[in-house]
Amino acid sequence: MPIASVNPATGEILQTFEPLDAAGIEQRLARAEAAFHGHRSTPFTARAELMHRAADLLDRDQETVARTMTEEMGKPLTAARAEAAKCAKAMRWYADNAEALLADEHPAQADVTDSGATRAYVRYRPMGPVLAVMPWNFPFWQVIRFAAPALMAGNVGLLKHASNVPRTALAIEELFQRAGFPEGCFQTLLIGSDAVEDVIRDRRVAAVTLTGSEPAGRAVAAAAADEVKKAVLELGGSDPYVVLPSADLEAAVATAVRARVQNNGQSCIAAKRFIVHTDVYDRFTSAFTEAMRALRIGDPMDEGTDVGPLASRQGRDDLEELVEDARTHGARVECGGDRPMGWDTGWFYEPTVLTGVTPAMRIHQEETFGPVATVYRVADLDEALALANDTPFGLSSNVWTTDRDEQERFVRDIQAGGVFFNGMTASHPALPFGGVKRSGFGRELSGHGIREFCNVTTVWIG
Template sequence: MPIASINPATGETLQPFEPLDAAGIEERLARAEAAFHAYRTTSFAHRAALLHRAADLLDGDLEALARTMTEEMGKPLAAARAEAAKCAKAMRWYADNAEALLADEHPSPADVADSGAVRAYVRYRPIGVVLAVMPWNFPFWQVVRFAAPALMAGNVGLLKHASNVPRTAVALEQLFHRAGFPAGCFQTLLIGSGAVEAVVRDPRVAAVTLTGSEPAGRAVASAAADEVKKAVLELGGSDPFVVLPSADLDAAVRTAVRARAQNNGQSCIAAKRFIVHADVYERFTAAFAAAMGALRVGDPMDEATEVGPLASRQGRDELAELVEDARAHGARVECGGGRPDGLPEHLAAGWFYQPTVLTGITPAMRIHLEETFGPVATVYPAADLDEAVALANNTPFGLSSNVWTTDEAEQERFVRDIQAGGVFFNGMTASHPALPFGGVKRSGFGRELSGHGIREFCNITTVWLGPS
């Protein structure tokens, strides 16, 4: 895949980039290794000051960086601003909390007395150079949620960003450089996917984290496992949005629209499968389809736009294929189902797709088990709580989930039985610096964010002291 910034709203190539050659990759690997040996000995206070500086710079450049994101991957400008602001918040959270999250752990003397130790403790030490293979859909947030904890732990980072957001990738490297991080602490590798395996296998790379598709995750995890290296994977999601009779239906519908249409529908943790109790199915579906159909599709630079283009022609075409397959097998299109009409001439070549709601879904349809990465929702009726739980779990993915009920027994049932890395009641799934993020099944393994995330790339070291 060529490395180029292409505006998905117009199809216009904004800027091509020349991939790094072997010498350029080697230069950056050597610089990263050298940086780690010095940076790992710095204090938490020093790292925190640098990360606070990066957050301040991000706030100051928010408008320009938001426009870059919108131009490269098509998210509405307001959403891009919110993403940049969220990144600054996460940077400050890790700057303020990393030292406590990685504080030495001291078991009681009685607990370790039979080991012969006078004293023993656990220390979290940085592991080294961490390669991050990141996607285009949240081009700043996906990177910062790796980089902030990794840098605060004393690691250094190499970023292989998606090939359609190279200007964002370069801007991220410049941000950390301008903040004062030493040369080599955070570098962007402008390389194609074919060059990733060699970097994963390089002995100077200690670990890898990937957010992306299942095939990409399999390839990277296989190489890392072959080299006996730590990996964290956040892959696809087909999150259920379950609505039970006790729910505030108006609030559930409003949140359902936001949960499905956020980021133009291109989010791993977007609600994708709407599972609705039979008692409220008709009311919910009618209101949901009406609200989805009323969303304003258009130029993502227009402040009034609610849904912009998909990030690539391939993504738009794959989404259309899923909808057409479902339609051919008997699904009902409640709204949308194709390219929007009436777009202005300058958007005629853009990769737009209407917000779409499908009902009558059966296992014969691809969309029943495949992830929809765009503003397309499927709605299922559930006769009772047992069927709702079964439908929610009937997916190869297990990233997160949304459940609408005020019944405490029903809530406890989902906490016990849902096969997902998170369950959000009466609200929308979202990531937050203080909460662990990740999934089960084919949604990957490991966790990002919170204390769990910062410890993923640490050497958890036992220190044992015997009698002097």
């Protein structure tokens, strides 16, 4: 079946591609293996020069790249430009810092004397070709945050991108080629999900990283474990956004709107469950609802659009089912809750606020991937923390409080890979990113991310 690029704002098929056959996959795997043997031996300075060149090209081509992303998955054009700029920033960060992050580690001689060594140290060595199975929601950023550290560490990359963003996938491959990376250092595999397991099991693939759904993560992790290969998973999230009485309420509301509808609400780290102390609940909910209702829905190519379409018809339909289930079981729709009038083509859904959500509703436990927020009232910090942790996911969290004791309590007890105080969750190249529970394992970005796909080698000299 052809791989199609479809504009979610109109439903128009933009371009189709034939997936690789067995011979095409074999050619690219052989090319990756050959490229690794050369790339792994290049000095950091040479890799950094190439990575800087790629970042410069991305900056130069930002408008073209942004429009391709918007056409394929519907994010507002302004957000697509920002994504391209963020990618260039991360590429430069790894180009400038990889050598120091992977420098040999030398324990104090006194600590290893009784091992019989005259000298001992740790070296980080690249593993080989790494397969990345990536999602559509941040189609450049998700790939670059894997590719930049992997290539700078001396690995080579194989990308199986989401099937609805093939043009973006090919643009990333072309970017690294134009920057001068040797043939085979980064390749896109236009294949369906049914071909992924065979690639993971191929002897030439050293490891796999996936960002995506929990079912996809389970399948990839199972295949990797069966082959005894390293895997890193970043899966779903149902991030809490806790507002306590000491919060700057105006800032908390404004940030809450951005945190919920970023990328049209299609972000694993978007705030989804708004847990508000009873002392400020009424004021927060009223202001938050009005701000969500005021957002402008429209063509993502329009500079004034706040919320564009969902990336797929299925995604829109799944979101509708969650809202209808909640409504049927007694939730109150404060705003939204339907397809917007005047947008009969494309996969649009209104920014929506639900209150009165209970554990009997699917939306209480399932991830909402779209511009739908649930707001809960809690009596105190203990109830807020318990509700924040009442989810199978644990990607990140947001807490609004200026009380140091409350902050320390959340740092200690929140079940998440991150906690952001008085702001919204965001990824940054210098900070580790990843989750706990069913949000996955392993870390991306920072020194932790670049070391995930390195062979941590003990060197002992007698």
